[in-house]
Amino acid sequence: MSKTKAKAIAKRRDIVAANYLAGLNYQDMADQLGVSIGTIASDIKSLLDEWREARLDLIEEAVLLEDRRLDVILNAIWTRAKEGDLSTIDRFLKVSESRRRLKGMDAPGRMQVDMRRDSDEETRSLPELRGVLEGALATFEELLAAAKPTDTKELSKEKK
Numbered sequence: 001m002s003k004t005k006a007k008a009i010a011k012r013r014d015i016v017a018a019n020y021l022a023g024l025n026y027q028d029m030a031d032q033l034g035v036s037i038g039t040i041a042s043d044i045k046s047l048l049d050e051w052r053e054a055r056l057d058l059i060e061e062a063v064l065l066e067d068r069r070l071d072v073i074l075n076a077i078w079t080r081a082k083e084g085d086l087s088t089i090d091r092f093l094k095v096s097e098s099r100r101r102l103k104g105m106d107a108p109g110r111m112q113v114d115m116r117r118d119s120d121e122e123t124r125s126l127p128e129l130r131g132v133l134e135g136a137l138a139t140f141e142e143l144l145a146a147a148k149p150t151d152t153k154e155l156s157k158e159k160k
Helices: 003-022 026-033 037-082 086-103 126-146 152-159
Strands: none
Touching: 003 026, 003 037, 026 037, 037 086
C-alpha cells in the first residue's frame, strides 16, 4: 500500500472514529465520506480492535506498575517481618494478598447458603419428612378412591 493511500485511510479512520464516538450511524458516515457502509464497518472494526489492544496494553502496564509498587513495600518491611514483628507480618500478608488478587492467583471464594429456617416444622429430619409425605399421599389416595367417577360424556357436555 502506498504512503498516500495509507495516509488517506488513516485520515478517514480519524473522521470515522470521531463520528462513531459522536453517535452517528454507519449510513450517515458513509454518505458524509462518500464510501460504502462496508468500508465504514471495516474501519470501525479496525478502530475497535486498535482501541482494545491499547486498553489491554494500558491494563498490562498498570498491573506491572502496581506489582513494582508492591515489591517496594515488601522490600521495605521484609527485615522487620523476618524478625517476627507481628504487625509487620500482618502488613506483609495484606500486601501479598493484594498481589495474589492483582495476578488472579486466588481461586474465587466459595459461599455456603443455608436455606433452613429455625422453626420446628422446617427443620425435620428426612425420615420425619418422608413419614409426613407418605401420610399426605395416603390421605390423597383415600379421597381419590372415595370420589365418584365422572362420566366423560357429562364432562364434555359441561365444557360446551
